[in-house]
Amino acid sequence: MANVLIFSEQDTGAFELLSKARELGTPAIAALGKTNVGGYFEYGAQQVFVGEDARLSEFNADGYADALAQIADASGATIVLIGSTKRGKELAGRLAQKLGCGAVMDAIGLAMQDGKIVAQRYALGGNTIATDVITSARQVIAVMPKTFEAVKQPVSGETVRVELKLREPRVKIVERKAKPAATANVEGAETLIVVGKGFAKQEDLGLAEALAHALNGEIGCTRALAADYHWLGEERMIGISGKKCKPRLMVSLGVSGQIQHTVGILGSKLIVAINKDKGAPIFKIADYGIVGDLYQVVPRLAERLRR
Numbered sequence: 001m002a003n004v005l006i007f008s009e010q011d012t013g014a015f016e017l018l019s020k021a022r023e024l025g026t027p028a029i030a031a032l033g034k035t036n037v038g039g040y041f042e043y044g045a046q047q048v049f050v051g052e053d054a055r056l057s058e059f060n061a062d063g064y065a066d067a068l069a070q071i072a073d074a075s076g077a078t079i080v081l082i083g084s085t086k087r088g089k090e091l092a093g094r095l096a097q098k099l100g101c102g103a104v105m106d107a108i109g110l111a112m113q114d115g116k117i118v119a120q121r122y123a124l125g126g127n128t129i130a131t132d133v134i135t136s137a138r139q140v141i142a143v144m145p146k147t148f149e150a151v152k153q154p155v156s157g158e159t160v161r162v163e164l165k166l167r168e169p170r171v172k173i174v175e176r177k178a179k180p181a182a183t184a185n186v187e188g189a190e191t192l193i194v195v196g197k198g199f200a201k202q203e204d205l206g207l208a209e210a211l212a213h214a215l216n217g218e219i220g221c222t223r224a225l226a227a228d229y230h231w232l233g234e235e236r237m238i239g240i241s242g243k244k245c246k247p248r249l250m251v252s253l254g255v256s257g258q259i260q261h262t263v264g265i266l267g268s269k270l271i272v273a274i275n276k277d278k279g280a281p282i283f284k285i286a287d288y289g290i291v292g293d294l295y296q297v298v299p300r301l302a303e304r305l306r307r
């Protein structure tokens, strides 16, 4: 019997969780509204529980939580891991309520201790790491995307169809409005140029764009530039309230390096920081640093790289 049940709306998230769950117990996947489930066996899923119902064709937290609770019962899972996306967090809370157990959100580390999962998560605005153990018999944990690496370990698992008994949704969607398509994928970028408040005006971001062009990189930013100034879209914001990134190369321009930001870049392979303040905390985590005015340094760097 599988004791760790995984659900993620995105397959990449499910693969990451499967890779970690192999260390914690016997992993299984809850596949809702999906027919092509073979990929999960590549990452070590011993069982894939398929729940099909027209009411699951689109995400709704209430219906999905109901379906997951039924699959958790059918699978005998004591631990449920969910991708900690916006939807995943809503789902995790509702599922825990249905299973009568505790839940932890935004976990950044998991370990097994005396048959219970010990989960780590940032607390106090990212200044400390809290370690939580859920004491109820079952545990629901929402894990931040990109926390674990997806590593293949193919098995010949079993597909199990679960007869779901779902009630009609209590929430009706009356209108949908398209959101402007996200123009950036900072999470998947191999090279990332991250801009901060060291830029005095929005027009000056052209300097960073020239550098990004020369390095074939993507632009990311600190919270102020997205959430306060609205110079860039929130899909580019990196940190505890934004995206977590693991680029091979990250070049940070005019970013001080506060913990709430740097938790989003700690997985970077190589960090280069340019900041005019030699005491800026970003230099503590940078592999290479240039103490200087970005308005002087960046154009010269971009020109040299372009050549």
Ligand SMILES: Cc1cc2nc3c(=O)[nH]c(=O)nc-3n(C[C@H](O)[C@H](O)[C@H](O)COP(=O)(O)OP(=O)(O)OC[C@H]3O[C@@H](n4cnc5c(N)ncnc54)[C@H](O)[C@@H]3O)c2cc1C
Residues within 6 Å of the ligand: 125, 126, 195, 196, 197, 198, 199, 221, 222, 223, 224, 237, 238, 239, 240, 241, 242, 253, 254, 255, 256, 257, 258, 259, 260, 261, 274, 275, 276, 277, 280, 292, 293, 294, 295
């Ligand atoms: C609960 C909470 C959640 C948060 N979540 C996030 C988050 O997810 N992401 C995030 O980014 N922040 C987040 N923050 C905000 C965070 O604490 C910092 O305030 C923010 O990251 C700072 O952004 P910054 O580095 O762009 O600006 P600043 O801290 O103002 O730093 C600007 C830097 O630019 C340098 N500089 C200025 N001019 C130049 C120049 N000409 N050349 C070179 N360098 C120059 C300065 O020396 C300075 O170091 C959060 C805060 C809280 C309380």
